[in-house]
Amino acid sequence: MIHRTTGIFIAVLGLLVVVILILIRFDIHLAAKRGPRWKRNLVTAGILAMSLLGLTIPNVSCTNGKDSTTVTGRDGKKTGDEGRPEEQSHLESVWSEATEIASGKRGAYPFDKKGKKKILAELEKAKTDIDTLESNGTICGALASILRKDLAVFVVGVNEKQPTELRPLMCYSPKMFLPAKASMKRLTERMPLLEKLLAREKVNKALVSKVLENIEKEISILEQEHYIRMLTPDEKTEAEELKKKAASQIEKIRAKLESKEVSLKDSGDIKTIEEALNFAKPFADSGKSTTAQRKSICKKLDEADKAAGQLSKAGLISIEEAELIQTETARVRNRVLRNPPTDNRIMCYDMMFVYPSQKSMNRISKRLPLLKRIVKDGKVAPEVIKKVLPSIEKDIETLSSEKELKHLQADKQSEATSLRDDMKKVVSEIKNIMNKKK
Amino acid sequence: MTDPETMTDSRNHGTMIFEVTQKCNHDCLHCYNVWKNPAPYPTGELGTDETLAMLSKLLDETGATSVTLTGGEPLLRKDIFDIVDFLDEKNVSVNLITNGTLLNEKTIGRFGSKIDVYELPLLSVEAEIHDRMSGSAGAFDKVTMAIADLKTAGAKIVTVFVATKLNLDTWPETAELAFALGVDAIMFNRFNPGGEGFKNFDMLQATPEQLSRALDHADGFSKEYEMPISCSIAMPPCLFETSKYENLTFGFCAAGTERAYYTLDPLGNLRPCNHSATILGNIRETGFWEMADGGLMKDFTAACPEFCSGCRLERECLGGCKAAAEVCIGSPADLDPFIAAFRNEARPLKTP
Numbered sequence: 032m033i034h035r036t037t038g039i040f041i042a043v044l045g046l047l048v049v050v051i052l053i054l055i056r057f058d059i060h061l062a063a064k065r066g067p068r069w070k071r072n073l074v075t076a077g078i079l080a081m082s083l084l085g086l087t088i089p090n091v092s093c094t095n096g097k098d099s100t101t102v103t104g105r106d107g108k109k110t111g112d113e114g115r116p117e118e119q120s121h122l123e124s125v126w127s128e129a130t131e132i133a134s135g136k137r138g139a140y141p142f143d144k145k146g147k148k149k150i151l152a153e154l155e156k157a158k159t160d161i162d163t164l165e166s167n168g169t170i171c172g173a174l175a176s177i178l179r180k181d182l183a184v185f186v187v188g189v190n191e192k193q194p195t196e197l198r199p200l201m202c203y204s205p206k207m208f209l210p211a212k213a214s215m216k217r218l219t220e221r222m223p224l225l226e227k228l229l230a231r232e233k234v235n236k237a238l239v240s241k242v243l244e245n246i247e248k249e250i251s252i253l254e255q256e257h258y259i260r261m262l263t264p265d266e267k268t269e270a271e272e273l274k275k276k277a278a279s280q281i282e283k284i285r286a287k288l289e290s291k292e293v294s295l296k297d298s299g300d301i302k303t304i305e306e307a308l309n310f311a312k313p314f315a316d317s318g319k320s321t322t323a324q325r326k327s328i329c330k331k332l333d334e335a336d337k338a339a340g341q342l343s344k345a346g347l348i349s350i351e352e353a354e355l356i357q358t359e360t361a362r363v364r365n366r367v368l369r370n371p372p373t374d375n376r377i378m379c380y381d382m383m384f385v386y387p388s389q390k391s392m393n394r395i396s397k398r399l400p401l402l403k404r405i406v407k408d409g410k411v412a413p414e415v416i417k418k419v420l421p422s423i424e425k426d427i428e429t430l431s432s433e434k435e436l437k438h439l440q441a442d443k444q445s446e447a448t449s450l451r452d453d454m455k456k457v458v459s460e461i462k463n464i465m466n467k468k469k
Numbered sequence: 470m471t472d473p474e475t476m477t478d479s480r481n482h483g484t485m486i487f488e489v490t491q492k493c494n495h496d497c498l499h500c501y502n503v504w505k506n507p508a509p510y511p512t513g514e515l516g517t518d519e520t521l522a523m524l525s526k527l528l529d530e531t532g533a534t535s536v537t538l539t540g541g542e543p544l545l546r547k548d549i550f551d552i553v554d555f556l557d558e559k560n561v562s563v564n565l566i567t568n569g570t571l572l573n574e575k576t577i578g579r580f581g582s583k584i585d586v587y588e589l590p591l592l593s594v595e596a597e598i599h600d601r602m603s604g605s606a607g608a609f610d611k612v613t614m615a616i617a618d619l620k621t622a623g624a625k626i627v628t629v630f631v632a633t634k635l636n637l638d639t640w641p642e643t644a645e646l647a648f649a650l651g652v653d654a655i656m657f658n659r660f661n662p663g664g665e666g667f668k669n670f671d672m673l674q675a676t677p678e679q680l681s682r683a684l685d686h687a688d689g690f691s692k693e694y695e696m697p698i699s700c701s702i703a704m705p706p707c708l709f710e711t712s713k714y715e716n717l718t719f720g721f722c723a724a725g726t727e728r729a730y731y732t733l734d735p736l737g738n739l740r741p742c743n744h745s746a747t748i749l750g751n752i753r754e755t756g757f758w759e760m761a762d763g764g765l766m767k768d769f770t771a772a773c774p775e776f777c778s779g780c781r782l783e784r785e786c787l788g789g790c791k792a793a794a795e796v797c798i799g800s801p802a803d804l805d806p807f808i809a810a811f812r813n814e815a816r817p818l819k820t821p
Contacts, residue, residue: 145560194562221648222649224645224646228594233594233595238617242649242650
């Protein structure tokens with residue numbers, strides 16, 4: 032792929048060459064048609080660069096700097112006009128008009144409806160002009176590449192201007208529109224509102240699905256090169272972040288749509304969690320399981336973790352409740368795996384022994400902040416809390432035992448009792464909330 | 470100016486409104502259609518050929534570059550596509566005001582890019598309120614789906630919120646719904662009595678205080694979400710501190726100005742605007758400029774209520790909506806019924 036810098040360098044060099052040729056009164060149009068290919072390309076690049084800068088090319092006199100008289104042929108045409116490709120003339124005239132329109136030099140309403148159609152048709156033809164000029168060697172590939180990219184920018188700039196027929200009127204017609212380019216920020220702002228309306232049952236599922244499709248379509252348009260290209264590096268970073276945010280919002284709303292009709296207790300995901308914990312329980316209690324059973328247990332517990340995430344995304348449980356379930360599956364997994372598999376023939380199986388009080392302390396320290404947040408929000412999903420409460424109470428019981436606490440170092444003991452007391456308080460508050468719900 | 474050789478008028482008038490039909494599948498409580506006024510009004514419509522011939526004459530005489538199609542419900546007219554095609558061929562920009570219930574992917578596809586702007590009502594985020602104000606069960610579901618379909622097709626959409634006592638409390642969430650659906654602009658139009666609405670004045674008319682609160686919200690909303698919001702029905706400055714709303718656009722009566730929206734009914738009768746019942750003449754028999762320059766139009770334009778005398782915005786505001794005054798009280802020189810209802814609160818603006 033030719034680097035843009037190379038193309039710009041060629042154009043600037045060509046511009047210098049053309050200026051020099053003009054100063055020495057050399058016929059630049061002839062120079063663009065004769066001689067080696069590299070020379071023709073360089074001079075043509077310079078001529079086009081002059082056109083892009085809005086500089087007109089002076090009527091240069093005839094060849095070799097000997098005679099300053101302009102030669103006019105029998106047909107009345109000056110020699111400089113002879114044989115210039117039609118595509119090049121067309122391209123130059125379209126370029127200058129499109130530059131003025133797209134840059135806003137002609138104002139917000141630079142044409143009427145007919146005029147807009149005409150300039151867009153000319154820009155379409157300009158694409159073919161570039162292809163022709165490149166294929167016949169009039170311009171080099173680097174310059175053609177630059178011209179094509181700039182053409183795309185012109186098309187966008189022209190499309191964004193409105194025809195005079197849409198000039199805003201004082202009364203009855205609405206205040207007219209922002210430019211056609213929808214901002215990514217606006218798209219992401221639509222979604223929280225949509226979600227809010229969905230939560231309040233103001234809009235139906237079919238409508239929300241349709242709106243999400245429209246939003247995805249608009250986002251995909253803004254991913255196109257000729258839009259991204261116009262952004263600064265900071266804006267590009269912001270656009271990337273907003274795209275990710277939009278995708279996550281869409282996923283969340285879609286998950287809500289799927290679960291909308293189902294209550295938590297009837298949802299497939301809560302059943303997955305229940306089945307996984309029920310399946311693993313006997314193995315966790317006994318500490319005995321074969322390799323194949325462990326594989327099956329771990330797979331089910333993984334699915335339970337994923338199901339907790341889905342329920343949280345759907346808004347049926349909070350993030351904290353989902354994490355609580357995941358601490359519970361981790362606890363059960365550890366209890367299943369605490370002994371070597373029963374079909375393991377290896378005699379020496381070293382395990383670092385961790386006292387129950389230490390394990391309880393670890394679990395409580397992870398779960399306490401989650402439960403505190405749940406209490407603070409005042410929203411409890413009883414189906415989830417009932418799953419994790421027995422093991423939490425067991426940990427409280429362990430840390431209430433003097434015998435178990437003595438296994439901890441002195442400084443850890445006070446930390447453990449403090450955690451235990453905090454957890455007791457939080458559990459009591461959660462039970463109150465659950466009782467009030469009944 | 471009239472060319473003495475050709476005897477044609479070279480002046481242009483940019484925008485016209487054309488009521489394509491008087492038929493409607495809604496029964497809006499706030500409907501301003503003049504054929505629903507207490508006083509009789511001619512009803513009926515011409516055939517396709519006669520309609521296109523009439524439009525052709527209108528365009529030739531006015532040089533209009535923008536036509537808004539309205540009704541009734543325009544899509545009830547079977548030849549609506551022919552009318553739109555005709556206007557598009559004439560390079561006229563076409564706006565379509567519709568209740569959206571008859572719009573679907575097929576009709577939207579048929580219109581293609583020939584419609585520049587679609588204007589649809591979104592009267593409340595609460596389906597029951599929207600349906601009740603529209604007089605049609607299921608209207609809310611249909612119009613919201615129509616908006617979504619139009620968005621899919623890449624159309625430009627403006628929703629119209631007709632502010633009444635029934636729906637004003639739901640304005641903030643309705644604006645949010647409009648934004649969430651992706652509309653391009655919102656019209657916040659206070660209820661303007663006329664037609665059917667005249668009979669429901671007490672049920673529908675909100676107070677200036679209620680409307681001001683909604684405007685406060687609209688101003689902030691417009692800024693926060695970059696949503697253009699315009700109040701196209703006159704909000705009299707004697708009742709509203711319109712200058713404090715930096716983000717809203719306010720419209721005043723444009724009758725008689727170059728921005729007037731003369732209205733043609735399905736039979737070719739020309740009126741000063743779509744709220745007024747004054748017939749200036751028929752385009753099929755009389756030249757546009759003869760009617761626009763005629764005595765009836767002059768009287769309509771010049772009319773201004775006594776109440777407004779001395780107000781520094783007298784010539785801009787012209788007493789609110791003359792058409793509403795004409796329908797509800799009797800003459801365009803009477804006070805806008807909205808101002809009249811809250812006369813004790815109205816404060817004409819003094820010259821500083």
